[in-house]
Amino acid sequence: MKTQMPGGAGAQHHQHSRPGADSHSIITLNRVSRDFGRLQALAPLDLEVGAGRVLGLLGPNGAGKTTLMSIMACELAPSTGTVTVGGTTVTDTSAARRARRRLALMPQRPASVPGFSALDTVEYAAWTKGLPTRGRRETCMNALDRVGLAAQAKRPLRTLSGGMVQRVHLAAALVSRPALLLLDEPTVGLDPAQRIAFRALVEELEDTATVLATHLVEDVRALSDEIMVLDAGQVRFRGNTAELEVQVSPDAPGDNQLERGYMSVLSQEQS
Template identity: 45%
Template structure:
């Protein structure tokens, strides 16, 4: 593994941590993100939308897993093309996809250590960073347990641990609360608020109550297009008593989608 120069790990400031202009991204042959303009800075940002809205495809593009087909995308001050830029960006990213792979015989500690190695973290920093990540997701007692024996919720927490082990400047979490029980979700909300203090966190979720509790603002997509961008208070304000939903935030969410579809002629 090559040595990482100090200049490569020095703190850098950017006008925006994520900036997209007219972004188009395909999922297979389908245009899943269509002409998106978006700018994200420090804080916890919720990514909402119905199934098929383009949330996962957008996450994959931000994680440099797929390339845009049109428009521009800048992540951590670098355009997402070219090998040199991608290596630097990926070292500063944390990404939890909906489904993530792992070696079943790895322990939790070995799994997180392996992901730290892939992110080219300095070897001397890895043990402490791994322990801290495991502690933060509440898996301290399971650190030396094999991944294949973990419950679904514990696996999800191990996935979050690998995503935060490098203290990423940009953290992308796709449906991170799947499999977590109510108590674990409360702990996760607190972790999100902490992570959003110094970095940019984008969380894709269907659980609107988690958004209101932990996120600073909301990005709502439908069929790959931006429907709404604003604070959680602005989301709530869009709803009325006649709109579908069990909470003010859910009613705001459904009202925005209904209006957007009506304007689009759907």
């Protein structure tokens, strides 16, 4: 199923819901916060994302998006509250390791090993997730095929374009078929056709809870069931696309109604 692109009829109301998607909770945050010394990087919040659902995170630089994503990835412990991923409540490092097996994080700037090929990169990700040796290469090739790079499998990363490298890391994130997929600026470096293909990939993830942190409002419009706007560690808005669009204040900047709604939410808090 292909998602309806921004500007199409009905684009504002959960336009990407997948038939058969199960909404049982994959990740739950209960009163989670994070402090760095005297700085509160993330105020206490509750959050739940179910299977087949997409949460879009919007916010300016320094809003707390990366901190929240790191907590959801069980890489950063919250100062308060609890995180539960796939039924595992993270209470210690052992529980964090178990939870991480159920999720995949594609960071904004994924680390690449220069000497690795595209296939090496995906196979390494499969190994770290404990995929069995038997059939692993075929699984990795299938992941590369899903992002349109099967023909480039043996090419070293250093010979690939930035957009291709980004897609290799997306394949690495998808190879373990995670219950929770965390995407931090995943379409940076992708051209318009590749971004449309990326959206179609996310559309197919019926059993996966997806969290998408981005500055690109159109990606959020196309994919998100729920939108959360963060600023200075605080949740400034939660709701769907249509609810954010009606937040528009007079003279709000932006190229479309959703962008103007987003900018209006930020300006309301700063005024």
